[in-house]
Amino acid sequence: MINDKRIxxxxxxxxxxxxxxxxxxxxxxxxxxxxxYECIYGVMDLHSLTVRQVPAKFRKSxxxxxxxxxxxxxxxxxxxxxxxxxxxxxxxxxxxxxxxxYMGELNRMTQFKDxxxxxADNINAGLYTxxxxxxxxxxxxxxxxxxxxxxxxxxxxxxxxxxxxxxAIYGDVFTVPEAYVPKTGAKIMSLQDPMKKMxxxxxxxxxxxxxxxxxxxxxxxxxxxxxxxxxxxxxAEEKPGISNLMGIYSCVTGKSFEEIEKEFDGRGYGDFKAAxxxxxxxxxxxxxxxxQELMADKAYxxxxxxxxxxxxxxxxxxxxRKVQKKVGLxxxxx
Ligand code: TRP
Numbered sequence: 001m002i003n004d005k006r007i008x009x010x011x012x013x014x015x016x017x018x019x020x021x022x023x024x025x026x027x028x029x030x031x032x033x034x035x036x037y038e039c040i041y042g043v044m045d046l047h048s049l050t051v052r053q054v055p056a057k058f059r060k061s062x063x064x065x066x067x068x069x070x071x072x073x074x075x076x077x078x079x080x081x082x083x084x085x086x087x088x089x090x091x092x093x094x095x096x097x098x099x100x101x102y103m104g105e106l107n108r109m110t111q112f113k114d115x116x117x118x119x120a121d122n123i124n125a126g127l128y129t130x131x132x133x134x135x136x137x138x139x140x141x142x143x144x145x146x147x148x149x150x151x152x153x154x155x156x157x158x159x160x161x162x163x164x165x166x167x168a169i170y171g172d173v174f175t176v177p178e179a180y181v182p183k184t185g186a187k188i189m190s191l192q193d194p195m196k197k198m199x200x201x202x203x204x205x206x207x208x209x210x211x212x213x214x215x216x217x218x219x220x221x222x223x224x225x226x227x228x229x230x231x232x233x234x235x236a237e238e239k240p241g242i243s244n245l246m247g248i249y250s251c252v253t254g255k256s257f258e259e260i261e262k263e264f265d266g267r268g269y270g271d272f273k274a275a276x277x278x279x280x281x282x283x284x285x286x287x288x289x290x291x292q293e294l295m296a297d298k299a300y301x302x303x304x305x306x307x308x309x310x311x312x313x314x315x316x317x318x319x320x321r322k323v324q325k326k327v328g329l330x331x332x333x334x
Contacts, residue, residue, distance in 0.1 A: 002038040002315070008180065009143035011042030011084065014062035015053065020209035020280065021188035021198030023072060023287075024251045025149060029182040031073040033147075040080040040141050040312065041069060046090060046133060050126040051119065067301060068211055071291035076304040082312040083305070084137065089316035094129070094136040096323060097162055101132050105158055111151065135159040138177050140316045145180035149187065151197070153179060170326040174319075188248060191225040194240035212288060215281040222277035223270075233264035233272045242269070249276045252283040 001007070010030065012022060033039050045062050062083065069081050084090050106112065109131055116123040126133075134155050138146055139162070146156055156179050163174040190196045192207035202208045206224050213221070227241040235243050235257045246260055249272075255263070264272045294301055325331065 005036070005038040006144040007142055007175075008033055008037040008039045008145050008147065009041075009138050009141050009177070010147045011044045011137065012065065013048045014043045014045035014065055014083075015048045015051070015058065016061055016200040017064060018068050018211045019188075019198050019200050020211065020248065020284075022200070023211055023284075024188050024248065026147065027069065027072040027074070028251075029147065030079075034075065034078045037145070038080075039074075039078075040082075040143070040315070041074065042082060042084045042137060042312075043069070044137070045083055045085045047084070047130060050115075050124060050130055052122065063301075064295070066305065067291055067294040068287075070294055070301075070304070071287050072211075073287075076308060080308050080311045080315075081304070082308040086305075086309045087140075087312045087316045089140055089313070089320040090133065090136050093140050093316075093320055093323060094133045096327060097136050097139070097166070098129055098132045100162055100166055101129075101135075101158070105161065106131060109154060109158070111154070131155045131158050132162075135162045139163055139174045140319050141312075142175040142315075142319060143177045144175055146177050147180040147182060149197070173322060173326055188251075189240065189244040191221055191244075194226060194244045209280065211284060212291065213284075215285075218281045218284070219274070219277040222273045222280070225273060227269050227273075231268050233267070233269070234261055242272075245273065245276050249279055252279045 008030075010026070012018070012026070018027070030039065030041065043062055043066050045058075048058065048062075066081065066083070070076055074081060106128055112128060112130065115127055119127070131154075134152075135158060138156075138159050146159075148156055156177065160176050160178075163176045167173055167176070188198045190198050190202060190204075190207040191209070192202075192204050196202075196207075198208050200208060200210070206221050209218055209221055222245070225241060225245060227245075228239050230239075233242060233246070235246050237243070246257055249255065249260055250257060264275075
């Protein structure tokens with residue numbers, strides 16, 4: 001608890017840029033949480049180091065993602081938005097927790113298996129201990145709830161296991177976090193393969209709407225979106241492409257599936273895809289404008305980063321000191 005509120009913790013990796021899937025599936029929901037919860041969101045730049053980065057480009061995307069969090073509506077005065085690498089406690093706690101994590105557990109992580117298959121030339125120890133660092137992120141802030149997608153569920157499970165194991169030995173040190181499943185919000189799928197999640201690292205540029213895409217790009221990508229052979233705008237499991245577009249349209253317009261079906265009754269996919277494109281471009285326009293403003297105002301963004309770093313540091317060091325003491329590390333002489 002912070003200020004009598006339960007704590008929410010989440011974050012995204014600091015590479016590339018954010019997609020419509022990140023926005024509708026996560027960010028847009030995060031924005032609604034700040035009145036009810038104490039929210040802490042990291043730009044997870046340490047996790048990004050598991051893949052080789054070009055330093056200047058990496059630095060730029062990390063700042064861009066910070067600005068996108070804010071542009072999407074997360075008020076940096078109400079939410080603690082910070083860079084993971086600015087709080088050294090993540091790395092310090094990660095080491096300690098690593099000593100409470102079994103290799104057998106890490107061997108079971110499906111993301112590690114997938115990623116090592118993808119980067120066979122660089123299967124580094126960081127990739128292997130990625131879930132331990134993630135556990136440290138979450139436990140450092142005593143988070144009650146962690147909004148995550150299904151692909152991160154296994155990482156939250158291991159976080160809970162580590163926390164419970166530690167607590168069983170040393171007493172109630174960590175809050176055992178739970179996954180937060182938002183009431184609304186959608187899992188947005190690739191526009192080119194609706195069985196696959198929309199991802200910023202997709203090789204097919206047409207598969208993904210980026211938050212900073214131009215209106216023309218957005219319209220073009222929706223026009224090319226994969227659908228199915230009949231032509232009815234109807235939500236159905238056997239129509240994953242159209243259903244995905246309906247989910248997107250519903251998210252940005254607030255219309256229900258029935259309303260959408262009625263609106264496009266007797267009209268073809270062409271009309272529908274154009275309408276989805278327009279609606280998404282309209283929804284993203286203010287976000288993009290705010291982003292440009294933020295990126296132009298270095299002093300403001302820097303001041304928010306500094307303020308939140310200090311806030312995060314404060315919460316983190318409280319937990320870290322407690323942990324160090326519990327495991328018997330020698331206290332510093334002050
Ligand atoms: N692994 C997460 C992802 O790729 C990002 C992440 C790192 C995270 N640390 C976290 C998410 C802590 C939630 C909580 O999506």
